[in-house]
Amino acid sequence: MSDEARSPRRRGGDSYDNIEPLFADLAALDPGDPRRHEVREELIRRCLPLAEHIARKFTGRGENFEDLLQIARVGMVAAVDRFDPAHGATFLSFAIPTIMGEVRRHFRDHAWAVRVPRRLKEIQQLIGPAVEELSQRLGRMPKASEIAGELGADLVEVTQALIARNAYQTSPLDATTDGDDDGGPLTPLDTLGADDPEYAHVEDYLAVRPLIAALPERERRVLILRFFESKTQTEIAEQLGVSQMQVSRILSKTLSTLREQALRD
Template identity: 75%
Template sequence: MSYQSTLTSPANARRTRRGADSYDNIEPLFAQLAALGVADPRRASLREEMIRRCLPLAEHIARKFAGRGESFDDLLQTARVGVVAAVDRFDPDYGAPFLAFAVPTIMGEVRRHFRDHTWSVRVPRRLKDIQQSIGPAIETLSQRLGRMPTAADIAQELDADLVEVTQAFIARNAYQTSSIDAHIATDSDYAPLSLLETLGAEQSDFRTVEDCLTVKPLIAALPEQDRQVLIMRFFESRPQIQIAESLGVSQMQVSRILARMLRSLREQALRD
């Protein structure tokens, strides 16, 4: 039986631990593994046994990340990949226990899975890394400060830029999308409502507001006489003959001013 089948066997996922954790005191096996030659058939068997003994650790870590939008089976498989990496990369000559090396290795594999495979839209890797660190930072700072930390507190804790932390908070909205057909509320008769049914319709006044905001600075930049003609004609609704009398000019001049001014405003607004 290969170690790949060991990783995917449901029976191993439900294996009962015998006494203490099965990965305790596993360091001597690494010494045995190092003493075997690459071609020694006992090497593959011993490596497989070491991986099998560490599978409960993978399940424990996978459960810590459960409930974050990913299926437990995917998390468990990713954690088991981390177990293989930890067994293959651990060096007993450093003197550290295997558990101290394996736990961050497996957790790093799971965090990379969240970072690289579970975002609904593309987000820069730097922001993904910060976003993954925000939760633990909030827990640590809440206990230390006795209150909810601010974005500045979190930025200082993570040694990150405040703008990056703020962007990471915003990036959380890109983690998972919601179907517009998903039921999120009920109406007055307790009938289910989808997200699409709760969205407002487009308001016709929005375009008017947008046009006003576009034209306002252009009107403010008009010469004084042009601005007076515009106000009297379109805001005071005066006929051209009255405008001409107020300004001491002919009606034909008022007509030309209006035509020139409106043409100029239209060209500038469309260009901007």
């Protein structure tokens, strides 16, 4: 579970670890029972710090904290009203993605900082309810592949939509933040490092990875042994039961094919 989904605890009060019995009490009451209102209000009261905890996760993205807090509270109330203890999941595993989804919908609808394709925005609208349903069913935050399966959507599009959640309002690079050790104010521009030359290798790897996955088993195995496990051609030949010359030819041909496909794509 991510840092965002770790169970926050109320300062000086009870944790959220044992809140499920209260939901069971609520579910056992008839709709017209006046005690339902009392139990629901108690649940909301106990969960108010949770909404504040999550709202603070989204500060620094160009939105006023009080506005974020109100939106988070709307999501928290929705989580209280929708949670079903009969599913067996914990309330936090359901409430956290529900509240975060409400806050993210606000950013999605009102605070996009860069252009995001319509298709990704459409998937964004579906991700929140899917995460909510899966979280209650699984008792944890779902993986991207599980979200894609739930939506019947392409995993790549779902992943891109999840990444696009960061495309919210940006802060100016010359906006000052907390000072450094010398007490002077810093801007985001001051904190940026130099270009890492290894980024180029990462880009190359990401570009060729699907091409490697599409190779025949033997060619893919030779590449893995040579470049990922650092085996010599002789060691590879012994492992595969072929000659060193055959390994050399396989490597040469495979690398040439990958290079042509990568440049073409």
